Amino acid sequence: MTEQLQMHVELLAVADTVARDKGIEREQVLEAMEQAIQKAGRSKYGHEHDIRAHIDRSTGAIALARYTEIAAEIENDITQITLDQAKKFKPDAEVGEFIVDPLPPIDFGRIAAQTAKQVIVQKVREAERERQYEEFKDRVGEIVNGLVKRFEFGTVTVDLGRGEAVLRRDEVLPRESFRRGDRVRAYIYDVRREQRGPQIFLSRSHPEFLSKLFSQEVPEIYDGIIEIRSVARDPGSRAKIAVISNDSSIDPVGACVGMRGSRVQAVVAELQGEKIDIIPWSPDPATFVVNALAPAEVAKVVLDEDARKIEVVVPDDQLSLAIGRRGQNVRLASMLTGWDIDILTEEQESERRQAEFHERSERFMTALDVDDVIAHLLVTEGFTSIEEIAYVPVEDMAEIEGFDEEVAAELRARAGNFLEEEAERLSARRRELGVEDSLTEIPGLTAGMQVALGEAGIKTLEDFADLASDELTAGADAILGKFTLTTDEANDMIMAARVKAGWFSAEDLAAAKAAEEEKNAAELEAAPGDGVSA
Secondary structure, eight states, rough: HHHHHHHHHHHHHHHHHHOOOTTHHHHHHHHHOOOOHHHHHHHHOOTTTTTTEEEOOTTTOOOEEEEEESSOOSSOOOEEEHHHHHHOOOOOOOOEEEEEEEEEEOOOOOOHHHHHHHHHHHHHHHHHHHHHHHHHHGGGGOOEEEEEEEEEEEEEEEEOSEEEEEGGGGSTTTTOOOOTTOOEEEEEEEEEETEEEEEEEEESSSSSHHHHHHHHHHHHTTTEEEEEEEEEETTTEEEEEEEEETTTTTTTHHHOOOOGGGHHHHHHHHHHTEEEEEEEOOOOOHHHHHHHHTTTTSSSSEEEEEEEEEEEEOOGGHHHHHHHHHGGGHHHHHHTSEEEEEEHHHHHHHHHHHHHHHHHHHHHHHHHHOOOHHHHHHHHTTTSSSSHHHHHHHHHHHHTTTTOOHHHHHHHHHHHHHHHHHHHHHHHHHHHHTTTTTGGGSTTTTTTHHHHHHHHOSHHHHHHHHHHHHHHHHHHTSTTTTTOOOOHHHHHHHHHHHHTTTSSSHHHHHHHHHHHHHHHHHHHOOOOOOOOOO
């Protein structure tokens, strides 16, 4: 009896030790032990029986019993009995209860003991994995410190103390290497359950790693006085970070740089010398892009808000600085601002402007049958198309120096005649190509566009509805690439064609647009400028 009591006490001691060493609950260890004992019991008394084990949580005493269910209808003769049979053993028995037959303690043989050990190890491992997942699932977005434990095919396994994490080769800085036992700091970007257990994924190249490092080094960021609005990285080489201050008395760039550069240098040291440009964020896209291109100087910018493209003109001697080595500076500026940036020198812009001036003058001379002096005057005054001339008020055009109302009216008439003749020519060409009349009813789809569609083999409403916007607008080789058509305009035309073709209703389209606008507004609201480099 004394030996049995000693064994029970030792059982509880083992459970306490395993729970403490593995960092899991004592109850989970005892439940694993109970499952192991009942598995051994079923091996001895028969797997078909419902054998259950219970360990007393205070004394460690093991109780083993066979459970037989009292059932109204018998489906299993071994694990169930009828109510009449049960009342022979227990007069007050009821359906749904169990008849419990205590069984003698098991003398574990070598096989049974090994089986029990495997069950306990497996259950403890599962509990440990679940504990690790629960502990780290809410820590995505944190920076953690760990020790390099081992290497597998370029992937580094990092010991975080309470779990292991994975630092893959593509999440490490270029030319960065680790040895076993090295201390490493990294960003948790994902935690997920996998077949082999929970996986904690770390990164040192993620843009948010840079943000979190600054948050640790700059108290104003941690306190929310300064916000990091966007980050762009070329890991291990260069990064740009856009910051804004919620307190007008605090300079966001200066706060991030720190006294004699102490704060930014601490981040640079952690990132193996990665050069960091700290940019003041601005709600004005043009100002923000100019800031983002620092240290290059910008002479002029031209925005195309529909296409989210911006044309930047720089002095000739600033071109290489603006583009950067292998295009790095302009690429990072584009990532930081979210705008496509096209860099031109002042000379290139001047040449292009002259080419456009000459092209428009030639067009006006041909279409309006005027000399080069009048054509040049029209271009100089900002006219870019025949349509503008045809519909501008006579009194506005008459204000041009050298023009009077008679000249203005004549130019308007010639422009109108040209557009009518062009429309007739295009309409005839469209019919010749076999383009359906239904396409003429799509808002925004001009006669010239309809001809271009016909020449590309797009002749029916179904053909047009089946297109994607990039097939119409993506580059000069696109079907409507020669027309000034934005992606949004192309999408609207295609959607109108799909409604007209009966693919869905106008109400469905309106609801989808409203949902998209609401989503964009929410993203904009949730989204977290001379630059300083380190």
